[in-house]
Amino acid sequence: MAKSLKLYYDLMSQPSRVLWILLEKSKIPYERCLVNLGKGEHLTDQFKEINRFQKVPCIVDSQIKLAESVAIARYLAREYQLPEHWYPTDSRRQARVDEYLEWQHHNTRASCATYFQYVWLRPRMMGSTVDPKRAEQYKSQLDSCLDFIEQVFLGHGSPYIVGDQISIADLVAACEIEQPKMAGYDPCAGRPNLTQWMERVRNATNPYYDQAHKLVYKIMPDSVPKPKL
């Protein structure tokens, strides 16, 4: 089978890891197109032809060029017949998965990415200094968001964000929550539901989850518990 599907990604990007794991786990043939964000490869005119937003991940498939990981995940579920649990066709379950996927933009994604970028990425990429007060403020927003996930999304004995099977919502959430670990933040500390759920998502998607997070595991400091590989 010809690989007409191309994934443009960098495993340092949380949503890139989501699609990479999803494709690998689902055994969908695709061409791996690495875009090195650290080298600014997403900012070239050449890449702009592939993704007008100049971000990863994105895909090229037959005649469509598509960006935005959540939109891509939905497209893959339709076009490549992903196993039902990833994106349920049952209307109510799909609505619940959608609800998390929309909610996360200004919550999980915003708080994890902001903390990671401010404390870890910007000082390394741009030489910026970290204002402890501002870092504390971002940490507090991250704490609130993860507490909400601990108590509300995972607080009712449900093994996954939506019911008893893993969905795209879990993968999007877990890959995001891994990110601030590189900045020395332990998302699992004091959050037993989140701890067990993270391990559940990891087990359900390994060995790809660990492969995708190899660099994350390498960068995170010893103060953050590492998964047993």
Place this chain on the structure above:
Amino acid sequence: MAKSLKLYYDLMSQPSRVLWILLEKSKIPYERCLVNLGKGEHLTDQFKEINRFQKVPCIVDSQIKLAESVAIARYLAREYQLPEHWYPTDSRRQARVDEYLEWQHHNTRASCATYFQYVWLRPRMMGSTVDPKRAEQYKSQLDSCLDFIEQVFLGHGSPYIVGDQISIADLVAACEIEQPKMAGYDPCAGRPNLTQWMERVRNATNPYYDQAHKLVYKIMPDSVPKPKL
């Protein structure tokens, strides 16, 4: 027909207007449940039972309580057989609509809402002062986002964000772009594509568009051109 569908909304909220217009235009019977944000009615324990995120809009329908306007719009398209153009079943067109709906969270929504809240809402609700430098920074982000919409999404002669028919993407975008007008910002100035497209979306959804934006039109200062009613 019994109205089993309830919409909780406040027309000062952009995504509330999206769903209100969508339901009115599609003639779907529903119960209007006003939640006065200005009076903090979304912050009560009673409302928390309806929406755990304590935001509007949200719906209650048969046995589902659902939040997040984009997730709700998709649910309505499925469950209430909205006209095809709102959320195309054609996979590629749907992917394009999804792409905008995911992209807008950290772009149109973030920049319009941030500018509006900082310059107009917070001073009135919380008595905060406006730092001109910060306001200029938010304005600049808003300018960039709208320039991108002008040039990229609407820059290729396409009457709507996705092709030649109005979709949820247009309604979500237009309702968001109306918001900073209340803070004296004219999104259409120097943007001919955006100007024509805003008018197109309004005409395609009137009289409901104007009804939903009644308070917006009333609040916006005379420096911003008002639609001819």
